[in-house]
Amino acid sequence: MARVLSETVNLDIDHLHEAARVELGKWLADQQPYLSFIKKGKSGTDVSGYFRDALGCTEYTDAKHNTNQAKVAVEAYCAYKEWVGDDKKEVKRRFVELCATQLQAGQPVNLTTLSAMIDHQDPEAFSQFVRDNQYSVGEVFNPHKTTFMTWKRITKTFGSVKVSFDVQDVTDGKIDYDPDLQCLVIKSPPQTLINEILENKSTNNDGVA
Structure with a gap:
């Protein structure tokens, strides 16, 4: 066979x-x-x-x-x-x-x-x-x-405003939130940023476009 x-x-x-x-x-x-x-x-x-x-x-x-x-x-x-x-x-x-x-x-x-x-x-x-x-x-x-x-950096946009910063900045106290004023607090911002904000704030108060 x-x-x-x-x-x-x-x-x-x-x-x-x-x-x-x-x-x-x-x-x-x-x-x-x-x-x-x-x-x-x-x-x-x-x-x-x-x-x-x-x-x-x-x-x-x-x-x-x-x-x-x-x-x-x-x-x-x-x-x-x-x-x-x-x-x-x-x-x-x-x-x-x-x-x-x-x-x-x-x-x-x-x-x-x-x-x-x-x-x-x-x-x-x-x-x-x-x-x-x-x-x-x-x-x-x-x-x-x-x-x-998102565990390293916080980035949010609301309206025309966009904020972005490291989580470590919150830990170090550079960025905070004021619940009474309902606003973000940025500590020790650069003088150039302060100047631009004040300049535009003054312009708006004067009624100049």
Whole structure:
């Protein structure tokens, strides 16, 4: 009796470094993020490239959504650890620093790396906190500048007025809010700014257009 040989394909799961997970419910409902990556092991090498290329998903996560969810998770983790004041500010500073560094390098933020920066004493605690509480943060995500910069710089526009200053300026007391007058207080402004305000104030008072 002749034997028939057939070709077989085996999947070596032990050497599978990363997998892609598609949540069909979110995909059908057009909700973000519906595609995420799951890493295996503690290797610091970003091996998600071949998965992204194979799936044809260059924009595989919503940068704004992931960055915002990461911020929410950091806030919650600080509350969980009872970090307040300078401790909380330092954690936020590290978050912004990592996002800014990765954005400038054209690289995504790795949740494992972020976790180690958030909690030096327990490097894996934050990433586990994110998973346990089901925050929609991918294992890797592109940082969204406008979203993460709100922890570094305050920028607001109301009417024809636009103000922009670092959060550190508020911490240092350079910028304050007077609840009685309902106005912003800028301490030690440059003389040139004072002169321009006084000049235009005088012009308006004189009725000159």
